[in-house]
Amino acid sequence: MKHNPLSFQINTEKFSFASESEKRGTNLMRPNSTFFVDGLKRFAKNPVAMVSFVFIFLVILAVFIIPLFYPYKFNEILCFRYGDVLDSKFTYLRPFEYAPKEIEAMENGVFVPPHILGTDKEGHDYFICLIIGARTSLIVGFFAAIIVLVIGGVIGALSGYIGGKFDLIVMRIVDVIYSLPDILIIILFSASLKAVFDGNQGGFLSQLGPGFVAIFVVFALLYWVGMARLVRGQVLTLRKQEYVMAARANGASTARIVFKHLIPNSMSVIIISAALQIPSAIFTESFLSYLGLGVQYPTPSLGSLASAAQSFITVPNSPKLYMFLIPAITICLIVLSLNLLGDGLRDAFDPKTQK
Amino acid sequence: MNKKMWFYIIKRLLLGILTYLLVVTVTFWVMQMVPGGPWTREKALSEATIEILNRKYGLDQPLFIQYIRYLGRALIFDFGNSFKFKGREVVDVIKKGFWLSFRLGFIASLLALGVGLFLGTYAATHQNKFFDRAIMVLTTASVAVPSFVASLIILFVFAVNLRWFPATPVNADPITPYILPIIAESLYPTAYITRLTRSSTLDVLGQDYMRTAKSKGVRPSRVLLKHGLRNSVTPVITYFGPMFATIITGSLVIEKIFQIPGIGQHFYSAITVRDYPMIMGTTCLLALLLIVFTLLSDIAYKLVNPRVDFD
Numbered sequence: 001m002k003h004n005p006l007s008f009q010i011n012t013e014k015f016s017f018a019s020e021s022e023k024r025g026t027n028l029m030r031p032n033s034t035f036f037v038d039g040l041k042r043f044a045k046n047p048v049a050m051v052s053f054v055f056i057f058l059v060i061l062a063v064f065i066i067p068l069f070y071p072y073k074f075n076e077i078l079c080f081r082y083g084d085v086l087d088s089k090f091t092y093l094r095p096f097e098y099a100p101k102e103i104e105a106m107e108n109g110v111f112v113p114p115h116i117l118g119t120d121k122e123g124h125d126y127f128i129c130l131i132i133g134a135r136t137s138l139i140v141g142f143f144a145a146i147i148v149l150v151i152g153g154v155i156g157a158l159s160g161y162i163g164g165k166f167d168l169i170v171m172r173i174v175d176v177i178y179s180l181p182d183i184l185i186i187i188l189f190s191a192s193l194k195a196v197f198d199g200n201q202g203g204f205l206s207q208l209g210p211g212f213v214a215i216f217v218v219f220a221l222l223y224w225v226g227m228a229r230l231v232r233g234q235v236l237t238l239r240k241q242e243y244v245m246a247a248r249a250n251g252a253s254t255a256r257i258v259f260k261h262l263i264p265n266s267m268s269v270i271i272i273s274a275a276l277q278i279p280s281a282i283f284t285e286s287f288l289s290y291l292g293l294g295v296q297y298p299t300p301s302l303g304s305l306a307s308a309a310q311s312f313i314t315v316p317n318s319p320k321l322y323m324f325l326i327p328a329i330t331i332c333l334i335v336l337s338l339n340l341l342g343d344g345l346r347d348a349f350d351p352k353t354q355k
Numbered sequence: 356m357n358k359k360m361w362f363y364i365i366k367r368l369l370l371g372i373l374t375y376l377l378v379v380t381v382t383f384w385v386m387q388m389v390p391g392g393p394w395t396r397e398k399a400l401s402e403a404t405i406e407i408l409n410r411k412y413g414l415d416q417p418l419f420i421q422y423i424r425y426l427g428r429a430l431i432f433d434f435g436n437s438f439k440f441k442g443r444e445v446v447d448v449i450k451k452g453f454w455l456s457f458r459l460g461f462i463a464s465l466l467a468l469g470v471g472l473f474l475g476t477y478a479a480t481h482q483n484k485f486f487d488r489a490i491m492v493l494t495t496a497s498v499a500v501p502s503f504v505a506s507l508i509i510l511f512v513f514a515v516n517l518r519w520f521p522a523t524p525v526n527a528d529p530i531t532p533y534i535l536p537i538i539a540e541s542l543y544p545t546a547y548i549t550r551l552t553r554s555s556t557l558d559v560l561g562q563d564y565m566r567t568a569k570s571k572g573v574r575p576s577r578v579l580l581k582h583g584l585r586n587s588v589t590p591v592i593t594y595f596g597p598m599f600a601t602i603i604t605g606s607l608v609i610e611k612i613f614q615i616p617g618i619g620q621h622f623y624s625a626i627t628v629r630d631y632p633m634i635m636g637t638t639c640l641l642a643l644l645l646i647v648f649t650l651l652s653d654i655a656y657k658l659v660n661p662r663v664d665f666d
Contacts, residue, residue, distance in 0.1 A: 172377065175370070175377075176377045178645075179378050179641075180638070181641045184626055184634065185385070188386065188626065191389055192388070283501055287501060287608065291607070306504060313507050313515070314511070314515055315515070328504040331504065333499075
């Protein structure tokens with residue numbers, strides 16, 4: 001076909017098929033990467049976040065594995081290993097110190113495992129109390145975060161999505177809960193839970209203790225409001241975004257918009273703030289244990305161990321000071337590394353902070 | 356202040372009053388539902404005594420009447436006599452405790468605001484230098500310490516070991532016993548405000564209008580204070596209002612550790628002995644302060660940041 005030089009029609013004679021090497025040039029330089037993989041790569045490059053991650057991982061391993069083989073139990077009063085009488089010589093042993101009866105047993109050739117951190121007021125091995133205490137605190141933190149995420153997430157998303165009167169009512173409830181003093185609800189609820197437990201002796205709930213359940217009830221009742229506000233805000237801003245409108249204009253179904261656009265775009269923000277709920281729950285638990293409202297004796301938590309040993313801090317140069325410092329520092333380290341881990345996750349996965 | 360602003364303030368005030376009345380409602384019914392009453396003692400009181408006490412404090416009335424009475428009392432802020440402090444009016448007990456907690460909290464929050472804004476701005480303008488790193492490490496560490504641990508360590512170092520300050524309040528001395536609790540109260544907010552200010556100032560420093568102001572020849576300090584701070588301070592305003600309301604009503608833990616008879620301790624003991632008028636009075640005060648200061652910080656936020664819509 002002869003081509004008219006003034007025509008705007010494409011001159012096909014000027015085109016030829018691409019050679020093999022030219023075809024290869026249009027291939028992607030690297031394999032496709034997803035948002036998740038990108039985030040993981042960014043996360044792995046952040047030394048602070050990685051160190052915190054490894055630390056938390058080791059702590060979790062330690063608190064679940066050490067109790068399996070450690071020779072003492074956290075609720076075992078040591079003197080009962082050597083007869084049925086209470087023996088005050090077993091209380092407040094210094095690290096690696098033995099009680100007279102244990103020395104006697106060792107002289108008879110029995111192996112007595114050392115008390116790495118000594119013993120406490122009741123004659124429990126302090127090291128295993130610390131391990132179980134850390135386990136309790138981590139479990140509380142983890143499950144409280146899940147409760148907050150589920151309740152706050154569902155209510156916040158519904159409130160943002162449905163809007164109207166429903167949103168108005170939910171937001172008033174949020175305001176009221178936000179304005180109620182936490183301590184009032186916590187004390188009143190642990191009192192009423194106690195009454196429930198006293199009527200249910202030997203059941204599953206009474207084994208956990210009112211304090212333990214009260215913490216979860218409190219989180220379920222009080223602390224979902226922050227998460228609900230966050231999720232509602234996310235849903236409200238995302239609904240107005242152009243790409244959601246574009247998807248709708250292209251005929252996407254509501255389900256597709258929710259699962260393909262709304263959830264992936266808000267998930268990172270929500271998961272990160274749920275991750276930061278874990279340290280704040282550990283904080284709350286230690287505060288409640290300090291007031292004697294947390295996890296009940298004999299189950300230890302880091303907060304209750306530290307508050308049980310707080311009298312040693314008012315005496316200058318007390319040799320038992322470590323009984324306060326070790327659980328206190330353990331709380332701080334766990335909370336610190338969880339905070340840093342959360343910050344690292346935010347830097348790696350929050351679409352808004354990406355440069 | 357335009358018409359829209361006034362409309363917004365009036366709407367928020369009405370919502371605040373609604374929230375306040377709902378708080379009274381929830382508190383009243385939760386108090387009634389929970390087992391245990393104000394007359395539950397180790398040694399049980401006789402039926403006749405309880406009946407007399409109930410009649411004296413109006414607890415023999417139907418619950419609904421009692422509820423309506425509390426709603427009325429909450430609006431004029433008069434809660435009658437305390438059960439625990441015999442013959443004293445709740446408002447007087449609260450006034451005394453609140454005045455103490457308020458003074459400590461007021462100083463602590465101003466300290467936190469001043470130090471936090473300064474350190475945060477300084478760290479942001481000297482990003483990645485030694486002091487920025489040091490400030491970040493310190494603030495990151497101090498938001499990870501529970502307040503009872505921080506208070507006990509402060510008490511241990513400065514009162515027990517160094518003996519610079521007394522560990523418990525001394526009547527004759529109006530200043531020194533309160534320095535440690537003020538430091539303990541301001542620790543967390545200072546660290547938090549520093550971090551907020553640093554990150555928002557870093558955001559602002561990268562903005563075009565900062566470069567424009569600099570290129571016009573405005574002095575660097577003026578660029579930072581006039582153009583920078585106004586924009587970087589907005590997240591701090593949002594945080595400061597509710598924080599101020601919480602801190603002036605006293606921290607229970609810190610008041611317990613430093614043995615300060617503030618409102619936090621009164622509230623705690625009132626709840627444990629079910630001193631209904633006292634619980635109601637303190638809850639109303641705490642809720643009112645929180646509602647008012649959240650509203651004030653939202654208004655301040657909108658005044659500083661005129662771009663924000665009123666909704």
